[in-house]
Amino acid sequence: MSVKRRTFLKGTMATSALGAAVGTGLLQPRAAIAAWSEKAFSAKKVDEAIAGLFGNGATKESGEIKLVAPDIAENGAVVPISVTTSLKNVETISILVEKNPAPLACSFNFSGPLEGYVSTRIKMGETSDVYAVVKAGGQVYSTKKTVKVTIGGCGG
Amino acid sequence: MASGTIKIKAALSGDITEVKALFQHDMETGQRKDAKTGEKIPAHHIKEVVCQHNGKTILTCDWGVAVAKNPYLSFRFGGAKVGDSVKIQWTDNKGDSDSAETKIG
Numbered sequence: 001m002s003v004k005r006r007t008f009l010k011g012t013m014a015t016s017a018l019g020a021a022v023g024t025g026l027l028q029p030r031a032a033i034a035a036w037s038e039k040a041f042s043a044k045k046v047d048e049a050i051a052g053l054f055g056n057g058a059t060k061e062s063g064e065i066k067l068v069a070p071d072i073a074e075n076g077a078v079v080p081i082s083v084t085t086s087l088k089n090v091e092t093i094s095i096l097v098e099k100n101p102a103p104l105a106c107s108f109n110f111s112g113p114l115e116g117y118v119s120t121r122i123k124m125g126e127t128s129d130v131y132a133v134v135k136a137g138g139q140v141y142s143t144k145k146t147v148k149v150t151i152g153g154c155g156g
Numbered sequence: 157m158a159s160g161t162i163k164i165k166a167a168l169s170g171d172i173t174e175v176k177a178l179f180q181h182d183m184e185t186g187q188r189k190d191a192k193t194g195e196k197i198p199a200h201h202i203k204e205v206v207c208q209h210n211g212k213t214i215l216t217c218d219w220g221v222a223v224a225k226n227p228y229l230s231f232r233f234g235g236a237k238v239g240d241s242v243k244i245q246w247t248d249n250k251g252d253s254d255s256a257e258t259k260i261g
Contacts, residue, residue: 036203041220078224097222101187105222108231112214115172115232121224123185 040104046096049104050133053094054140059133062087062141067132069147076124076149085116087136093118099128124149162256166242173236173260175207177229177244185221201249202227208243209236236260 040052047057068082083093093116094107105122116134124130127149133142161180166173179202186199205217215231229244238260245255 036218041218080228082230100222102220102222104220106220107218109216109218110214111216112209112212113234114214115234117230117232119228119230121228123183123222123224 037107040107042102043104044102046098046103046131049096049102050094050140050142053092053104053107053133054135056140059140059142062134062143065132065134065141065143067130067143067145069130069145072148072150073124074150076126078121079124079130079147079149080119080121081130081132082119083117083132083134085132085134085136085141087116087134087141089137090114090116091135091138092133093135094131094133095120095122096131096133097122097124097128098131100125103131158252158254161254162244162246164242164244164256164258166258166260168236168238168260171234172232173209173234173240173242174232175230175242175244179205179227179229179246181225181227181246181248183221183223183225183227187221199249202246203249205229205244205246207231208241208245209233210240211243 037052040049043049043052050059051057064086066084073079081095090110092107092109095105096103097105106120108118124147129144130147131142131144133140163178166175181202182200184197184200188197189195190197199221201221202219206213207215214233240260241257242260243255243257245253247253
């Protein structure tokens with residue numbers, strides 16, 4: 001990672017002026033996407049987090065996204081999540097947990113010949129809907145699944 | 157600078173290379189309290205993971221505190237052959253970082 005980008009990142013966090021500039025559309029959205037989005041990661045609601053990533057909180061339900069997550073997660077600290085999509089020209093895949101203090105868990109930005117697939121493990125504070133949001137060909141699509149988190153981790 | 161915190165496997169199957177990586181990192185959420193002092197433990201998490209194939213960035217991951225401790229990442233890509241390099245680097249919110257490289261097998 002280049003030093004320039006690190007510096008840029010620090011700069012964005014230090015001054016809210018740039019954030020405001022992005023918000024009002026003075027800068028190209030591309031520049032906003034390129035850096036870790038403080039706005040998206042600190043948002044308290046799913047649509048605000050999506051808006052923080054893409055400038056607009058609206059998504060289109062898509063059957064072309066497959067979200068693989070357990071029906072019941074006995075340990076909310078480690079919940080395996082896989083997202084597979086047959087959508088073409090995938091730009092980003094993001095995973096959000098509606099009832100986490102900050103819903104956006106992670107975002108994956110594609111810049112090479114990747115298959116529409118990512119897999120990771122996330123934390124969930126409680127039973128919640130999990131969203132997989134895919135930006136492909138300039139459109140933002142989503143799907144969701146409810147994952148039940150059992151407190152105490154002893155089943156039931 | 158951390159070291160030895162990343163394990164990568166990259167395997168070619170047909171036209172597709174599957175990469176699996178494991179990172180050692182606490183991924184502290186900033187919401188837990190220290191059991192002794194009762195003070196909040198500050199957030200400490202990987203923010204960015206950059207994945208490169210033969211030096212070209214193919215995937216950049218932005219992570220928040222909700223990625224599980226000792227994170228796991230898997231992705232698949234095309235256009236590679238056996239012996240190509242796959243490099244992965246993480247950077248956390250305190251500026252610490254580590255990188256590791258492997259050859260596609």
